[in-house]
Amino acid sequence: MTNIEQKIKKEKMKSVLDKSTRDELIARIKTLNESSNALWGKMNIDQMLKHCVLWEEMIAGKKKFKRKFLGYLFGRIALKGMIGNENDLKHGIPTLPELKVKETSTDVESEKLKWITLINENANFPNPDFIHPFCGKMTIEQIGYLAYKHTDHHLRQFNS
Template sequence: MSWKNLFNAKECQATIDRINTLTKDTPHLWGKMNVAQMLAHCNVTYELVYTDKHPKPKGFQKFMIKLFAKNVVVGPKPYKRNTRTAPMFLIADQREFDTEKQRLIDYLKKTQQLGEAHFEGKESHAFGALSAKEWNTLFSKHLDHHLQQFGV
């Protein structure tokens, strides 16, 4: 499957437009998160790139993540509904919709502006060096999955 190229300004804007159709009351079609929690969950992907908020896996744990999760995350197949996620992605507390939405849009814009060249060979939190294509798949597939979860 082909995913939107979030390094491309038009395709990134199309994804932002989808995010902008969400409201704080948009219901989920599956899963347990409300829309603000989903946005916070999506922000974790970018926190792993742009902050040191989450500890990096080491040794055997990193090896196992690379072995079992990398191809699921950066491969072409869409995510299945209600699949388990890594603990750092679990959002159980309530979040502020407008804050999380703006954070996600800001992360998307920053990623697009940095561009493919910035991400080519960039080390990921748990998977080692990824190509720009793999980074784009990671970003785009995850967002698409959760935007579909909320019907946009």
């Protein structure tokens, strides 16, 4: 067990850096299908899958976005509000414009596989210098917590 995994277990918050948590999320992703409907929000299943793939690509450093001006002012406060407790993310949290998906013609199975692959890459987190466009510089542990909460939020959105 790595030092990061030991710290996560000690803090008892779920993180994508923990293998059992990744396995749980992947099992939930596999339950999604073309008929999955949102319990809240405006996204359909196609848009949610593509959004989550883009989000994972962002934290992995495969997609880069400029830092938001308001993020310099309020990003740390927002981050603390999102990961400073074990509460679920609230419905209606604003989405970064770059992660808003308008198209709806996604191959659900293909997008699920992309998402699962990206989640598995968190076993050896590839981007320790990640800077969130709104929240700013984050530790690897903070990224792991936020990635879990983001994934969990959208899986709950689609009743998975």
